[in-house]
Amino acid sequence: MLELLERAAGAGGGESTRAASPSAFGLVPEQLAERGCPGSVNNAFQRLQRPWTWTHVEPPLHQAAARWLVEHTDLRLPEVERDVGASDGTTRVVYRSGGDAFEAVHMPRDVRAPRVTMCLSSQVGCGMGCRFCATASMGLVRNLSAGEIVGQVLATMDRIGPKTSNQLSLVFMGMGEPLHNVTEVVHAISTLCHPLGLGLSPRRITVSTSGVVKGIDELARAPRRPRLALSLNATTNPTRTAIMPVNRKWDLAELRAALGRWPFEARERITVEYVMLAGINDADDDVDRLVAWLDGLPHMLNLIPFNPHHAAPGMRASSPERVSEFAAALHAAGCRVTVRVNRGRDVAAACGQLVVGAGSGR
Numbered sequence: 418m419l420e421l422l423e424r425a426a427g428a429g430g431g432e433s434t435r436a437a438s439p440s441a442f443g444l445v446p447e448q449l450a451e452r453g454c455p456g457s458v459n460n461a462f463q464r465l466q467r468p469w470t471w472t473h474v475e476p477p478l479h480q481a482a483a484r485w486l487v488e489h490t491d492l493r494l495p496e497v498e499r500d501v502g503a504s505d506g507t508t509r510v511v512y513r514s515g516g517d518a519f520e521a522v523h524m525p526r527d528v529r530a531p532r533v534t535m536c537l538s539s540q541v542g543c544g545m546g547c548r549f550c551a552t553a554s555m556g557l558v559r560n561l562s563a564g565e566i567v568g569q570v571l572a573t574m575d576r577i578g579p580k581t582s583n584q585l586s587l588v589f590m591g592m593g594e595p596l597h598n599v600t601e602v603v604h605a606i607s608t609l610c611h612p613l614g615l616g617l618s619p620r621r622i623t624v625s626t627s628g629v630v631k632g633i634d635e636l637a638r639a640p641r642r643p644r645l646a647l648s649l650n651a652t653t654n655p656t657r658t659a660i661m662p663v664n665r666k667w668d669l670a671e672l673r674a675a676l677g678r679w680p681f682e683a684r685e686r687i688t689v690e691y692v693m694l695a696g697i698n699d700a701d702d703d704v705d706r707l708v709a710w711l712d713g714l715p716h717m718l719n720l721i722p723f724n725p726h727h728a729a730p731g732m733r734a735s736s737p738e739r740v741s742e743f744a745a746a747l748h749a750a751g752c753r754v755t756v757r758v759n760r761g762r763d764v765a766a767a768c769g770q771l772v773v774g775a776g777s778g779r
């Protein structure tokens with residue numbers, strides 16, 4: 418599409434100008450207008466945000482708008498460095514933008530109707546240090562911009578699908594802690610939900626956090642509020658602090674209070690993720706504490722079999738039998754519980770395995 422726009426503009430913007438410019442894919446019509454984009458900003462936004470229109474030259478962007486975009490914005494999508502398909506249909510896509518690599522995972526499902534869930538990165542690397550997570554070994558390199566986050570979605574749709582957005586769901590469970598980059602993530606969500614673009618419902622977008630309470634409160638006030646998921650993984654403060662250092666700042670009581678403040682819609686539930694670690698968080702006492710912690714919270718508890726990897730030596734997955742017993746005990750105590758089927762294991766795209774150079778534990 419960039420080529421198309423450059424042709425339409427009749428001149429390419431200089432590399433140095435583009436490098437310093439904001440990504441065109443992170444600008445909503447109001448921002449295009451404020452910055453001086455001529456012609457119909459709605460038309461320009463629509464053309465940029467709908468990948469299924471990119472191969473068609475008609476109707477072309479207004480010439481002046483195309484020239485303005487080339488000169489005042491960065492029209493480069495994140496570049497695909499490589500994509501690797503798993504035997505279950507999952508594809509792990511490694512992107513490069515601004516010299517840094519990050520990953521998205523494309524997971525087709527065909528339950529009642531064909532659908533795609535895309536797992537997105539919000540940062541390059543991650544600074545949260547969760548001990549069971551491969552991404553943590555990278556440390557935090559930088560935040561992704563809203564344009565890079567939206568660009569991941571559009572580039573993946575253009576390359577692999579789906580063709581239109583009505584089959585698409587998004588989860589921020591790739592590399593990074595989204596609520597440490599909450600301003601860009603919230604803006605990206607508003608852009609992705611814009612009716613002139615993909616027009617996604619915020620109910621089809623889930624943001625997963627390791628427990629950044631300040632960010633949860635900020636996300637609760639977002640104009641397009643997504644669904645919330647929490648990566649919990651322990652039922653006592655000493656254990657949670659040992660495997661998730663964020664617990665030093667916001668402990669289990671503060672976290673539960675923050676979830677209690679979440680402005681639930683009718684039938685909305687918070688997804689609580691729990692990576693099952695043998696001998697660490699899978700005891701019978703953990704069941705009792707988990708039931709008490711979840712009491713009164715509209716939830717869906719998702720038990721996640723641990724994916725062993727080089728960055729978590731000494732951590733072992735709970736056995737499948739133990740995961741089943743744990744789930745059954747929680748269910749009997751009145752919790753809503755599911756066991757996650759891990760996807761993309763053979764291409765290191767499953768939970769806890771994304772690291773560039775191999776995402777995340779959520």
Ligand code: SF4
Nearest residue numbers: 543547550593777778
């Ligand atoms: S689990 Fe999520 S928050 Fe924790 S280190 Fe991994 S990517 Fe970061």
